[in-house]
Amino acid sequence: DAGVIQSPRHEVTEMGQEVTLRCKPISGHNSLFWYRQTMMRGLELLIYFNNNVPIDDSGMPEDRFSAKMPNASFSTLKIQPSEPRDSAVYFCASTPGVTGELFFGEGSRLTVL
């Protein structure tokens, strides 16, 4: 079975550019999560969706960050404009919402120069 699929795996961009990270959750899972991981702050929950609806975005750092889930099989995390402090690994995870077990993707490593 395909797991959570994230793209791109690596992204290098310059400050001020727009960055879009993509996630395809596991089919049948009705909840999706975006996390960010840095050495300084560890794993942080940014936002999560239930049945494509954003439930809690209190972890989104600022207005430069936005996330959408237009359908059950696709989500995006956008940063506009990007800044060097946004450099991190961004993980997407999904769950069927029954056992509380989250399935994580391999992550997207973002470097903003």
Next chain:
Amino acid sequence: DAKTTQPPSMDCAEGRAANLPCNHSTISGNEYVYWYRQIHSQGPQYIIHGLKNNETNEMASLIITEDRKSSTLILPHATLRDTAVYYCIVRVAHGGADGLTFGKGTHLIIQP
């Protein structure tokens, strides 16, 4: 306000049992204990969870004290591939699809 306390690092010899402790002295009656691990450069991976009783699956065993204030994750025969950061998480709702809050975890190093 961390809900769990774990040692920052531990060593274990290959082939031996790795016992990872977690303190969650303020756990509520409806909170479960979850364990995840993160191997370098990969996404976190679910290991096991429990409420009161001890649990075992193909990956590990979870021992929860009777007062539920602490627990131990046991990897019965550690291999080099078990080197990872292990996270102990307490979570309010079983079956609720809310996010997990990760702490700093324990960096387990399996020595050959």
